[in-house]
Amino acid sequence: MADTPTPTPTPTLTDAFERERGRLRAVALRMLGSHADAEDVVQEAWLRLSRQDAAEIGNLAGWLTIVVGRLSLDVLRTRQTHPVASSTEAEERMLIVLDEAPAPDEDAVLADAVGTALLVVLDSLAPSERLAFVLHDLFAVSFDEIGRIIGKSADAAKMTASRARRKVRAGGRVPPAAGAREQRAAVDAFLAAAREGDFEALLRVLDPAVKLDFETAEGKVVLLGATEVAAGARRAAGAASRGVAVYVDGLPGIAAFGPDGRVISVMAFTVEGGRIVGMHGVTDPARLAAVEVLGAA
Incomplete structure (x- = not known):
């Protein structure tokens, strides 16, 4: 007996x-931290949708979010049972989030700072904690829906998310709101001084022992000390004027x-005590190929 063919989705469902x-x-990328796994999960969600009677789905976006959440949870649980080394992808991954708010509050910073550094903390969470944190804090999924995914009540899902949030903050990867504003202010002051060629202003915002490392197609460039970095910033003032604020x-x-x-x-800044202590830039096309941009139109 021949296999029953998979129903062909209507163009309307495909477009949706x-x-x-x-x-x-x-959602899947932030849950799993792997581009390949995220693509697999989204493709599986599409296959499940193609076999579903669309008339029975009242809220397509919500239905798909729950399916992706459940699939991602399965992947996370499988990793716990059968760990798979993924250090290469983790090292190459870079997450850029457009900074559309001039002074992000604590929740915005917590939601947007899910890059390689925070993934280290997320990897320490139990699968249900990670799912609850990502879906609620990053994508505003209700605790009722999260509870359905992890097999708990809405109240239990809320407690799970709170526990995960405490662990994430305790991991030291997310600055408090005041710290986030202070960091962005220091970066803005540096960029303004670079554009104006104001050497003294550059020195005021740079830590004397600041280190800048830059990944180019030809190799890595390193500058040490405020004087060297300030001089380099003045030479690259044009690049600063073309940049947009991101995390x-x-x-x-x-x-x-x-x-x-x-x-x-791309250039990332590490700020401590109101001064820039570290800068990491990338122009190497091969390295930038691994960049994920969120918040773009």
């Missing part, structure tokens, strides 16, 4: 799924985009 694809991929793996930074929307350069 494609409108959700970017958001679903972002790079949870750190304040700037990124420049080409006409096709791809990232052509």
Whole structure:
């Protein structure tokens, strides 16, 4: 007996799924921290939708979010049972979030700072904790829906998310609201001084022992000390004027985009005590190919 063919989805259903694809991929990527796993989960969600009677789905976006959440939870549980080394992808991954708010509050910082650094903390969470944190704090999924995914009541799901949130903050990867504003202010002051060629202003915002490392196609460039970094910033003032404010793996930074929307350069800043102590830049196309940009139109 021949296998029953998979029903061919209607164009309307296909279009509806494609409108959700970017958001679903972002959910899966933040849940799993792996581009390959995220793509697999989204593709599986599409296959399940194609076999579903669309008339029975009242809220397509919500239905797909629950399906992706359950699939991601299965992947996380499988990892716990059968760990798979993924250090190469983790090292290459870079998450850029457009900074559309001049002074992000604590929840916004917590939601947006899910880059490589925070993934280290997320990896320490139980699968249900990670799912509850990501879906609620990052994507505003209700605790009722989260409870359905993890097999708990809404109140229990809320407690799970709270426990995960405490662990994430305790991991030291997310600055408090005041710290986030202070960091962005220091970066803005540095960029303004660079654009104006104000050497003294650059020295005021740079820590005397600041270190800048830059990944280029030709190799890595390193500058040490405020004088060297300030001089380099004045020479690169044009690049600073073309950058837009972003968060790079949870750190304040700037990124420049080409006409096709791809990232052509990125710079992340580490700020302590109101001064910049570290800067990490990338223009290497091979390295930038691993960049994920969230918040783009």
